[in-house]
Amino acid sequence: MAPLLVAESMSESHGETADSGPFAEQRRLFELLSQDTRHLIIQELLGHPAHLMSLAELEYMTGKSQAAIKDQLSTLIEADMIARYTYEPSEDRRDLPSQFYGFTERGVEILHDYKYLRGLPVARALYENTRKTEKVERHESAPRPELPEAVAKALKFEEPGAGTVAPEKSR
Numbered sequence: 001m002a003p004l005l006v007a008e009s010m011s012e013s014h015g016e017t018a019d020s021g022p023f024a025e026q027r028r029l030f031e032l033l034s035q036d037t038r039h040l041i042i043q044e045l046l047g048h049p050a051h052l053m054s055l056a057e058l059e060y061m062t063g064k065s066q067a068a069i070k071d072q073l074s075t076l077i078e079a080d081m082i083a084r085y086t087y088e089p090s091e092d093r094r095d096l097p098s099q100f101y102g103f104t105e106r107g108v109e110i111l112h113d114y115k116y117l118r119g120l121p122v123a124r125a126l127y128e129n130t131r132k133t134e135k136v137e138r139h140e141s142a143p144r145p146e147l148p149e150a151v152a153k154a155l156k157f158e159e160p161g162a163g164t165v166a167p168e169k170s171r
Contacts, residue, residue, distance in 0.1 A: 084100070
């Protein structure tokens with residue numbers, strides 16, 4: 001019977017654990033971004049016109065349960081990628097949301113570094129072309145707080161047809 005071989009990673013062979021070393025932060029961020037529900041939440045937030053979504057909007061757009069979304073939102077909040085924003089004037093209203101989720105400055109830096117921001121136009125087109133329920137449309141049009149200026153600026157992109165002139169077709 002041949003002896004059992006145990007593979008040893010290079011980092012472990014040099015006295016480093018998997019949680020340390022030069023690529024540990026990149027690995028943690030990749031794992032943060034690649035989990036299915038978290039990835040869907042990020043994509044939907046990128047596509048939303050205000051980049052701030054209520055829990056009901058996230059539930060509808062991702063197709064995941066509120067419990068699953070809350071669990072992943074807490075992970076994204078703990079990683080300082082997303083924050084919960086409150087619109088105080090709506091706190092006492094039952095028909096409008098007062099709690100919204102959106103990116104932090106660190107979150108948009110990560111999205112920039114991992115090239116997510118290049119997908120803003122596609123995420124917006126997908127969001128706008130998704131049929132929504134009356135409740136989701138009400139939530140989408142609800143007043144909400146302002147994102148921090150740096151976040152709002154990072155998420156801005158030139159909308160098609162906004163101030164541009166289509167080139168003439170050759171005859």
